[in-house]
């Protein structure tokens with residue numbers, strides 16, 4: 768069993784408050800979408816879950832196989848080790864490394880190293896272009912291909928909870944539909 772429960776979360780940047788008492792739950796197998804206008808706090812919420820921003824109040828609890836872990840106060844690498852991965856806004860790939868090298872870097876965490884071949888096959892099945900272009904530099908891939916690579920790199924960390932910030936940005940309507948379908952299938 769794997770479940771994320773966010774309760775009454777408050778966060779911001781100095782004097783700017785961005786989250787005002789956010790509560791939400793993500794249960795195993797569920798897909799949850801955050802919708803909102805620009806600047807209303809979607810990325811901020813994901814940064815809090817990943818430990819990239821420290822909330823000023825509230826809690827983020829991960830229930831993992833009977834264990835309850837409070838994520839606020841944990842470092843990002845500890846949170847990744849618990850099986851949470853994020854595809855950040857703007858993708859943040861390594862442009863001068865190849866597609867394959869970007870994917871392998873996604874498998875850096877200890878729990879993912881033993882399942883590299885399995886996850887690589889999963890990524891190639893979800894996004895065949897990444898196999899065809901495995902030697903191409905990430906920075907020379909098209910915008911949509913880079914989005915696929917960013918998601919695949921996160922999958923390489925063998926996550927049980929995948930956070931994708933702006934999965935459809937820069938994609939054509941056809942690719943948006945494909946991306947949403949692929950995320951659902953994953």
Ligand SMILES: Nc1ncnc2c1ncn2[C@@H]1O[C@H](COP(=O)(O)OP(=O)(O)OP(=O)(O)O)[C@@H](O)[C@H]1O
Nearest residue numbers: 780783785803804805806807808809810811812856
């Ligand atoms: N590093 C930062 N320093 C100061 N303020 C910030 C910072 N990052 C975000 N904010 C502010 O926090 C609020 C929430 O921003 P956030 O990026 O979470 O919005 P969002 O919902 O992801 O928007 P978008 O749809 O445009 O990506 C905004 O008012 C934004 O200006």
Ligand SMILES: [Mg+2]
Nearest residue numbers: 809810856932
């Ligand atoms: Mg955002």
